[in-house]
Amino acid sequence: MGLSASYLMVGGLGGLGRSISSWMADHGARELIFLSRSAGMTSKDDVFVKELQSMGCDVKLIAGDVTKLEDVTRAVAAATRLLKGVVQMSMILRDQSFKTMSFEDWNAVAAPKVEGTWKLHEATVAAKAELNFFVLLSSLSGVVGQPGQANYAGACTFLDAFAQYRNSLGMAASVIDIGAVEEVGYISENHGMINTMRATGFEGISEQELLDAMAVAMLCHPGGNQADEAAPSRNTPYYSPTAFVLGLSSSVPLTSPSNRAVWNRDRRMAAYHIVANDETAVAATAETLKSYLAMAKSDPSLLKLSEAANLFAVEIGKKLFDMLLRPYKELNTALSMTDLGLDSLVALELRAWWRQVFSFDVTVLEILGMGSLDALGQHAADGLHELTLSSREVS
Secondary structure (H helix, E strand, C coil): CCCHHHHHHHHCCCCHHHHHHHHHHHHCCCCCEEECCCCCCHHHHHHHHHHHHHCCCCCEEEEECCCHHHHHHHHHHHCCCCCEEECCCCCCCCCCCCCCCHHHHHHHHHHHHHHHHHHHHHHHCCCCCCCCCEEEEEHHHHHHHHCCCCHHHHHHHHHHHHHHHHHHCCCCCCCEECCCCCCCHHHHHCCHHHHHHCCEEEEEEEEHHHHHHHHHHHHHCCCCCCCHCCCCCCCCCCCCCCEEEEEEECCCCCCCCCCCCCCCCCCHHHHHHHHHHHHHHHHHHHHHHHHHHHHHHHHHHHHHHHHHHHHHHHHHHHHHHHCCCCHHHHHCCCCCCCCCCHHHHHHHHHHHHHHHHHHCCCCCCHHCCCCCCHHHHHHHHHHHHHHHHHHHHHH
């Protein structure tokens, strides 16, 4: 985050918004502007503002409606520094079967995301704001659907399309289609909803996974003015580098009669069936790594041997290929990470696995910056050796 920049948070005073805002302040944001219809109307807002201020962040609360251009323009004008980022988090839910859903229910849910996002675009363009990021928080409902959420799914689908539109103009925009966040936010406060989402094929994600996704979304940029590029043929697979999903998985085998995932027969999700069929190989890889880590814990000197770095390079590579759905026979640990197919989104997943397996952190930028899997394996060995010795000194 830039010390000389301002950031506009639309919504942002609920559970998810507070988590994201605190994370931004902790990473250098020095002015956050909140646009919300209820901004400043509760004691919780006062406490939250003081918390951000204690972190060295200036805060402005703007009571207004994101669907009204005058309110959005007022929020944009409130920036005392250069406005460099927008996070659109507005959300209204009115779940109802489509058959009985009223036009009012549809508009109430769609307006904040559809009209509101368009007003944010208009206001920032009019202000000639050169944004580093325009992050849209969407939902998996727009990707695979959820019973009773046709209005919400429609609104989220617009966000996916809008990110493509801004990208086509060479402007920053990215969208995160979020599933069930277990620790903070609306869904975490409604246990019945999170249980329903789990049962229908949505895996709960942690607060940290959401924040990691925010970091990637803020770094996603179009590769130039895409409006000048040739239109893809109808046989070209669709790919959007600025849109991704969180929390799409199933704890029940897809072949099981008890599997209730709403996306089980969706052709776009065929990869999950391939992964399910390769579970034996994955389990064997996990057992090999687990066994070696146990030996290294007893004898840290093993981690200084070249065999350790080589083993880690191969096992990390296998995990990477699992994520990319590539066969292990194509694995070459000397190739560059880019040649192997690594991008920022895959690096985000790899980082989460790394922390779970090796028990120490590695940043997405470090993963992307490694020259090869061999270098990444050496980094794992060195980090584990240092961690093991530190643990022994403490004990």
